Amino acid sequence: MLDKIKEIIAVILPGTDKDTLTENTRLFEDLQFDSISMMMLLTELEEGFGFRFNQFVGFETIGDITGYLECRI
Amino acid sequence: MVEVRQVKTKKDIKEFIEFPLRLYKKCPYFIPPLYGDEKKLLTSGGNTKYAESAFFLALKDGKTAGRLHAIIQKQYNELHSTTQVRFTRFDSIDDKEVAHALFKAAEDWGKARNMKQIVGPLGFSDLDREGMLVEGFEEDSTFEEQYNFPYYPQLVEAYGFKKDADWLEYELRAPKEENKTLARITKRSLEMNKLHVASSNMSKRRYIAKYRDGFFDCLDECYRKLYGTVPITREAQDELIDQFLLIVNKKYLVFICDENDRVVGFGLCFPGLSDALRYSKGKLTPLTLLKILRVVRKPKVIDLGLVAVRPEYQRKAVNAVLLEGMIKMLTEGTVEKCETNLNLETNTAVQAQWKYFSSRQHKRRRSYIKEIG
Numbered sequence: 368m369l370d371k372i373k374e375i376i377a378v379i380l381p382g383t384d385k386d387t388l389t390e391n392t393r394l395f396e397d398l399q400f401d402s403i404s405m406m407m408l409l410t411e412l413e414e415g416f417g418f419r420f421n422q423f424v425g426f427e428t429i430g431d432i433t434g435y436l437e438c439r440i
Numbered sequence: 441m442v443e444v445r446q447v448k449t450k451k452d453i454k455e456f457i458e459f460p461l462r463l464y465k466k467c468p469y470f471i472p473p474l475y476g477d478e479k480k481l482l483t484s485g486g487n488t489k490y491a492e493s494a495f496f497l498a499l500k501d502g503k504t505a506g507r508l509h510a511i512i513q514k515q516y517n518e519l520h521s522t523t524q525v526r527f528t529r530f531d532s533i534d535d536k537e538v539a540h541a542l543f544k545a546a547e548d549w550g551k552a553r554n555m556k557q558i559v560g561p562l563g564f565s566d567l568d569r570e571g572m573l574v575e576g577f578e579e580d581s582t583f584e585e586q587y588n589f590p591y592y593p594q595l596v597e598a599y600g601f602k603k604d605a606d607w608l609e610y611e612l613r614a615p616k617e618e619n620k621t622l623a624r625i626t627k628r629s630l631e632m633n634k635l636h637v638a639s640s641n642m643s644k645r646r647y648i649a650k651y652r653d654g655f656f657d658c659l660d661e662c663y664r665k666l667y668g669t670v671p672i673t674r675e676a677q678d679e680l681i682d683q684f685l686l687i688v689n690k691k692y693l694v695f696i697c698d699e700n701d702r703v704v705g706f707g708l709c710f711p712g713l714s715d716a717l718r719y720s721k722g723k724l725t726p727l728t729l730l731k732i733l734r735v736v737r738k739p740k741v742i743d744l745g746l747v748a749v750r751p752e753y754q755r756k757a758v759n760a761v762l763l764e765g766m767i768k769m770l771t772e773g774t775v776e777k778c779e780t781n782l783n784l785e786t787n788t789a790v791q792a793q794w795k796y797f798s799s800r801q802h803k804r805r806r807s808y809i810k811e812i813g
Contacts, residue, residue, distance in 0.1 A: 401792055406625040406757035409632070423632045423756040 372432050375411045379404055390430035408432075416440055442505070442541040447495035453482040456495055459504045460531040461721050469580055470587040471714045473569070475722035477683060490515040490673060491564050492553070495529075496545045498538045506532035506539060510546040511564060512553055516670045523813070525550030527560035528568065531588075532595060539595035547812045556813030559604055559668075561586070566669040567680060567746075571607050571782060571805030572596065579611075579802045582743045582779050583713040593806070601808035605667045607782035609803035610794050614770040619796060626764040629757040630696075635704060637761060638695040644688065648681060651695045654703030662748035667784055668807065687711060687736055694765055696749070696758060705749035707762040709769070712741030712779060738774045742766075744781055747790075754789075763796055770797070 373385040380398060394400040400408075402425075409420050412432070418439060426432050447456050457478045464470035486493025491513050498506035509529035517524060527546050532539045547558055562570050569586040574593050581587040630636060640647050660671045672680070687710055696705035716731035724732075744766075749758045769775045778797075782805060783790050 401789075402755045402757040403622070403625065403760050403763070403793075403796070405755075406629050406632075406760060407621050410621075410625050410628050413628075420632055422634075423629070425755060 368433055368436060369429070371415060372412075372429060372436075375408065375415055376429070379407045379411065388429060390428065390433060392429045394426055394428065412436070441500070442537050443499045444496055444541045444545040445499070446545075447482065447497060452495075452497060453479065455504050456482060456497060456507050456529075458721075459497070459507050460529075463531055463533070464587065467587065467589075468718065469578065471581045471583050471585075471717050472720065472722035473586075474683075474724065476724065478722065486511070486564075488673075488675070490670070494546070494549050496542055498532070498542050498545075500533075500535065500538055505535060506530075506542050508542040508546055510549050511562075512550065512555065513562075513564060513670060516668070519670065523554060523556040525553070525555040525558050525812075526562040527558060528563045528570070529586075530561055530572075530592075530596075532592070534589070534591045534595075536595060536598055540599050543596075543599050543601075547810075551812055554813075556811065557809055558601075558812050559807060559809045562668050562807055564670075565672060565676065566663060566666065567672070567676075570668065571807055574606075574804050574806045576609070576803030580714050582741075582781055583710070583717060584743055584745065584781055585805075596808050599810070601810045604807045604809035606785040606807075607805045608785055608791065608801050609782060609805070610780040610791075611800045611802050612766070612770070612778040612780060612794060612797040613776070613799075614767065615797055618771075619767065622760060622764050622767065622796065625757060626760045629760045633753060633756055633758060634699055635696050635753075635758065635761075638697050638701070638703075640690045640693070644685070644690050647690055647693070648685070648688070651703055651706075652677070652681065654697070654701075655695065655706055655708075658703045658706060658748055658750055659746060661750055666787070684710070687713060687732065689736055689739075692742060692769070694762065696761055704753050705758050705762065707747045707765060708745040709766075709778070710743045710745050711736045711739035712743045714741065740774055740776050742769055742775050742778045744778060759793060763793055767796065 373388045377383045377385050405425055413419055416436060447453060461472060482495060491511055494510045496508045497504055508527055511526040513526055550558055561572050572592055573588050577590045638651060656672055656677050663669045689711060692709035694707045695703050698704050713732060713735060716735045720728045747762055766778060
């Protein structure tokens with residue numbers, strides 16, 4: 368799951384080195400996400416993992432994403 | 441010898457309005473304000489419940505050599521606990537003595553009213569022309585901003601003014617590559633946030649009337665902490681609507697609403713009027729009106745007027761709706777570029793959005809401040 372999330376992030380932020388991403392990577396502070404990148408992430412997660420978000424979720428770290436998906440899927 | 445006097449007579453009013461038209465007669469970058477609007481302001485004296493004005497002319501060797509409008513924005517001073525007199529409509533020949541005589545007159549007028557600082561160029565509100573051009577002297581001005589010659593900042597700084605705030609301006613063109621993701625996420629953003637784009641399937645007048653209160657409420661909430669801004673009074677709202685009704689095109693006025701049809705965000709753009717007004721001296725002759733109407737129907741340039749999203753919806757990608765709308769404008773139809781107008785230098789959130797376009801930061805404006813008390 369973590370690998371798939373890293374791939375999605377690399378698609379949203381071209382040039383990102385997937386090997387440097389960890390569960391502790393902070394999306395806004397470390398990767399300079401903005402709300403549009405976050406929305407891109409949410410839509411890619413929906414397509415990649417086959418579910419729909421009921422509302423906008425602003426993840427802080429990659430670990431938050433894996434934690435959410437583990438509960439949701 | 442420079443003489444400064446306050447504008448009192450009809451002749452003074454005419455001179456005040458026409459001096460910059462002469463000064464910039466051959467300048468292709470200067471776009472005049474509407475003559476009628478300026479005359480209305482000066483004839484009224486520029487005094488309201490919320491602001492007090494004085495208009496000054498400077499004469500050298502018997503000829504008008506400069507002008508300046510001083511404002512005490514009482515509402516701003518009360519809200520921010522400041523004692524500031526603003527200056528705006530500053531124009532001068534390249535002569536320190538003239539410029540300094542005007543600043544001194546504004547200072548003295550402000551000091552007599554217990555003001556301790558002078559700042560500008562700033563108008564009555566954030567919706568007036570503001571900021572002195574300090575970079576980008578060979579770029580077109582938009583209708584919403586005041587051009588000045590390159591020697592102006594030197595005149596101001598020589599009097600002891602220091603930088604108070606800067607604004608940056610960008611020229612936006614269509615992105616080099618199509619961003620299909622942005623279109624996709626716009627739909628999801630609206631769905632996730634339970635928002636919708638208001639229907640404009642009605643007359644322009646009705647559309648504006650329906651959403652006007654929501655628009656101004658949203659504007660005040662979003663702009664209240666920004667430099668130099670004040671809430672827009674009901675009278676000022678009416679004036680603004682009257683002023684801009686002719687040139688507003690519903691296609692470029694988007695309201696984002698919640699389930700209760702409450703405005704939570706908006707984007708207001710204007711067809712760029714620079715070409716239509718360039719050598720018009722601000723007078724709406726039949727020919728100028730025809731040029732304006734042509735531009736309103738088929739603009740080549742869009743000027744970004746106002747964009748805002750309420751704080752509770754910021755960082756939730758609601759701005760994707762507005763950005764996607766702007767990109768559509770640039771890729772479909774006649775629009776070649778968008779002028780962002782003034783973005784506060786410190787407003788990095790707004791400026792970060794321009795990465796979705798092919799963008800060029802081409803102008804910088806400055807507001808200056810000086811202690812006078």
